Amino acid sequence: MKRFGRIVAVVTLVVFMLSLVLVFSPSEKAFSSAGGTKKIVFWHITTDAVGKQMIQNQVNRFMKANPGFKVEVVPLQNDAFKTKLKIAMGSNQAPDVFVTWGGGPFFEYVKGGKVKDITVYMNENGYKNRFIDASFGPITYNNKIWAVPVEGAGVALVWYNKEIFKKYNLKVPTTYDEFLDLIKKLKAKGITPISLANKTKWPGCEWYWYLVDRLGGPSVFEKAAERNGGSFADPTFIKAGEMLQNLVKMGAFVKGFNGLDYDTGQSRMLLYSGKAAMELMGTWQIPIMKAENKKFYENNLDFFPFPAIKGGKGDPSNLIGMASSNYYAVTTTCKYPKEAFKMIQYLIDDQAVKERIAYGQIPPVKGLKFTDPMLQKVYNLIAKAKSVQLWWDQYLPPQLAEVHKDIVQSLFGLTITPKAAAEKMEKAAKDYFKK
Amino acid sequence: MGKERSAKLWHNMGILLFLAPALILIGVYIIWPIIMSFNLSRFDWDGISPQKIYVGFKNWIDLMHDTIFWHALGNNIKFIILSLVIEMPIAILLAVLLDRGGKKFDIFKSLFYLPMLMSSVAIGVLFKYIYDPQFGLLSGILNFLHLDFLAQDWLGDPKIAFYSVVAVICWQYIPFYMIFFIAALSNIPQELYEAAKIDGATQGQYFWKIELPLLSPSIKTACILSLIGSLKYFDLIYVMTEGGPSNATELMATYMYKSAFASFKMGYGSTIASAMFIIITTAGIVAYFATRQKEA
Numbered sequence: 136m137k138r139f140g141r142i143v144a145v146v147t148l149v150v151f152m153l154s155l156v157l158v159f160s161p162s163e164k165a166f167s168s169a170g171g172t173k174k175i176v177f178w179h180i181t182t183d184a185v186g187k188q189m190i191q192n193q194v195n196r197f198m199k200a201n202p203g204f205k206v207e208v209v210p211l212q213n214d215a216f217k218t219k220l221k222i223a224m225g226s227n228q229a230p231d232v233f234v235t236w237g238g239g240p241f242f243e244y245v246k247g248g249k250v251k252d253i254t255v256y257m258n259e260n261g262y263k264n265r266f267i268d269a270s271f272g273p274i275t276y277n278n279k280i281w282a283v284p285v286e287g288a289g290v291a292l293v294w295y296n297k298e299i300f301k302k303y304n305l306k307v308p309t310t311y312d313e314f315l316d317l318i319k320k321l322k323a324k325g326i327t328p329i330s331l332a333n334k335t336k337w338p339g340c341e342w343y344w345y346l347v348d349r350l351g352g353p354s355v356f357e358k359a360a361e362r363n364g365g366s367f368a369d370p371t372f373i374k375a376g377e378m379l380q381n382l383v384k385m386g387a388f389v390k391g392f393n394g395l396d397y398d399t400g401q402s403r404m405l406l407y408s409g410k411a412a413m414e415l416m417g418t419w420q421i422p423i424m425k426a427e428n429k430k431f432y433e434n435n436l437d438f439f440p441f442p443a444i445k446g447g448k449g450d451p452s453n454l455i456g457m458a459s460s461n462y463y464a465v466t467t468t469c470k471y472p473k474e475a476f477k478m479i480q481y482l483i484d485d486q487a488v489k490e491r492i493a494y495g496q497i498p499p500v501k502g503l504k505f506t507d508p509m510l511q512k513v514y515n516l517i518a519k520a521k522s523v524q525l526w527w528d529q530y531l532p533p534q535l536a537e538v539h540k541d542i543v544q545s546l547f548g549l550t551i552t553p554k555a556a557a558e559k560m561e562k563a564a565k566d567y568f569k570k
Numbered sequence: 571m572g573k574e575r576s577a578k579l580w581h582n583m584g585i586l587l588f589l590a591p592a593l594i595l596i597g598v599y600i601i602w603p604i605i606m607s608f609n610l611s612r613f614d615w616d617g618i619s620p621q622k623i624y625v626g627f628k629n630w631i632d633l634m635h636d637t638i639f640w641h642a643l644g645n646n647i648k649f650i651i652l653s654l655v656i657e658m659p660i661a662i663l664l665a666v667l668l669d670r671g672g673k674k675f676d677i678f679k680s681l682f683y684l685p686m687l688m689s690s691v692a693i694g695v696l697f698k699y700i701y702d703p704q705f706g707l708l709s710g711i712l713n714f715l716h717l718d719f720l721a722q723d724w725l726g727d728p729k730i731a732f733y734s735v736v737a738v739i740c741w742q743y744i745p746f747y748m749i750f751f752i753a754a755l756s757n758i759p760q761e762l763y764e765a766a767k768i769d770g771a772t773q774g775q776y777f778w779k780i781e782l783p784l785l786s787p788s789i790k791t792a793c794i795l796s797l798i799g800s801l802k803y804f805d806l807i808y809v810m811t812e813g814g815p816s817n818a819t820e821l822m823a824t825y826m827y828k829s830a831f832a833s834f835k836m837g838y839g840s841t842i843a844s845a846m847f848i849i850i851t852t853a854g855i856v857a858y859f860a861t862r863q864k865e866a
Contacts, residue, residue: 140584141580141584144584144587144588147587148590217831217832218831221617221618221831221834224617224618225617225618225836240834243616243618243834246619247616247618247620248619248620249618333726333815334725334811334812334815335812336814389703389704390703390704390723390726391702391703391704391723391726392726393723393725393727393728393814393815393816394698394701394703394723394724394725394726394727394731394811394815395702395726396698399695399698399699401698401699401702404704404705405704408705410704532834533833534834534835536833537832537833541814541816541817544816545815545816547815548728548816550728550816
């Protein structure tokens with residue numbers, strides 16, 4: 136009996152050791168080469184039911200035309216994706232194709248040698264000319280193109296409830312003074328002028344960015360961020376901070392904005408219910424609102440560009456955001472870069488463009504016509520914009536972007552003065568670039 | 571003699587053999603990452619690029635001067651005190667009440683335990699809606715009771731946000747300690763109560779003279795658990811406020827996460843993690859010995 140126990144023990148040990156060996160041995164190859172199919176792993180962040188299906192359909196068309204390939208499509212939640220991608224890249228488990236917004240965080244991956252240079256593919260047969268020129272800004276680094284523009288334009292605009300404006304006979308403001316006047320009128324009627332969900336900090340930043348742009352033009356920020364003659368302690372930044380805090384003090388924003396969450400729709404609900412009249416937000420809100428509250432989208436929703444500031448140097452046609460909101464990049468670890476690029480092309484070919492417009496996006500492709508007047512209006516605005524400045528939190532290196540977002544949230548919370556805020560940002564920028 | 575020894579050897583081998591899976595797992599998934607973190611804390615690394623820049627103790631020196639980190643540690647300490655003061659008395663009270671109620675109250679044991687069964691993320695999202703200053707349940711109830719003046723900007727006001735979040739965490743963890751104490755109470759011999767009854771003890775005397783003294787070892791253990799839990803707390807805070815607004819609810823763990831994964835400062839994040847390891851281990855050991863001495 137005792138001997139039997141020993142035998143069991145030894146067998147257990149052997150099995151355990153064997154399983155360990157199996158766990159630690161690289162088995163990925165064994166799976167992917169089975170049956171001669173080649174695998175492309177593709178991560179994206181379109182998680183709503185309609186969008187997810189749309190992308191899957193586009194990928195399916197690629198797989199049908201290329202029978203040797205199997206694409207594993209992995210839709211991920213926005214914030215989970217950012218962390219997951221970072222860990223995957225750091226531990227050499229990267230997907231073959233991934234979504235990106237370009238700019239500072241993306242260039243970290245480019246600098247780390249994780250992203251494939253696709254300039255050659257983009258120039259083949261003039262493929263590049265298919266896209267709006269402005270869409271290449273956030274993905275061009277060292278004069279090379281690192282990703283394909285695919286998903287719709289995302290620029291920040293002031294959305295408002297038409298119904299409320301009609302009911303109280305209010306006019307869409309074109310200047311900042313008119314805008315302030317509008318806020319006062321709305322307040323007098325007992326309506327919260329502006330909805331804002333600032334827990335994640337970037338929604339509030341959009342206000343600050345526009346104020347800086349309208350006051351000083353896009354170059355003020357660019358010079359400060361590039362450290363070529365500019366400074367974040369420039370009077371323009373201080374002035375923008377003052378104007379921002381002025382809005383907070385006059386009660387323009389909804390109560391509790393610093394604790395509300397955009398991702399769970401807490402700011403949009405205020406618009407739907409008519410409790411708040413306006414919200415400054417990116418155009419990605421179009422498909423979301425269309426899906427969440429179709430009636431509101433069709434009857435009550437409209438938008439206007441950020442008003443001009445008297446004496447400000449920024450052109451009122453300037454926009455903040457990007458001509459394309461989501462780009463797709465190929466990693467250097469991808470075994471079939473050419474085919475991966477081909478797969479991305481299926482996401483934005485003519486059929487895909489049709490599907491994307493129906494979904495509510497404005498593809499970054501030249502010469503489009505829209506049946507939805509809202510989309511046509513946005514497209515026209517982007518086409519005639521003097522500048523489309525990339526979101527600062529994507530433009531800046533990630534470390535500075537986090538500092539910047541924290542500072543602006545504190546400005547909103549009135550826990551820091553505009554002057555101290557500007558100096559704090561300048562100090563952070565100096566510390567960062569000195570290295 | 572020789573046979574006996576070899577039997578003993580076999581016996582020890584057997585112990586080692588059955589411990590091996592656990593030891594290897596602990597080694598690979600706990601000990602090794604801790605060593606790696608300490609190692610990484612000496613590098614400037616963005617978490618992606620193949621090259622890490624050796625900076626020696628620069629990260630540690632930066633940490634010493636980092637006001638946000640000290641602020642976060644302060645919040646952790648505030649959090650420990652609040653959890654002890656709020657969670658323990660309520661948990662003891664509930665446990666005693668449920669214990670005295672006997673079988674009739676079994677349903678409440680399950681009901682009260684529910685918060686502990688929910689995922690922290692779900693609780694976080696739920697309470698974000700409850701705290702919503704416009705549509706939230708809490709503001710709604712206050713309005714209904716004509717207590718509008720009590721309604722606050724629960725998660726958006728830096729002065730209040732911390733307490734709002736701590737209240738939710740206490741709500742989630744009280745059931746855990748409650749069950750812990752109920753288990754301890756059920757170990758108290760029935761004879762003690764019977765003896766007290768013969769002596770004519772009141773309900774209050776039951777509590778102060780029998781239950782509380784006999785619970786005290788469990789209370790000490792619960793306090794250490796709570797202390798360590800509070801020091802490394804992360805999830806609900808991250809879901810509800812992400813440490814904001816303006817770092818008002820920042821804890822060491824949320825700050826570590828943000829440094830490593832949002833700001834691409836993996837080396838600095840590892841430094842915070844290592845500092846947390848040192849602080850928590852020290853606090854745990856000190857608390858353990860402090861409570862042991864009293865027992866002796």
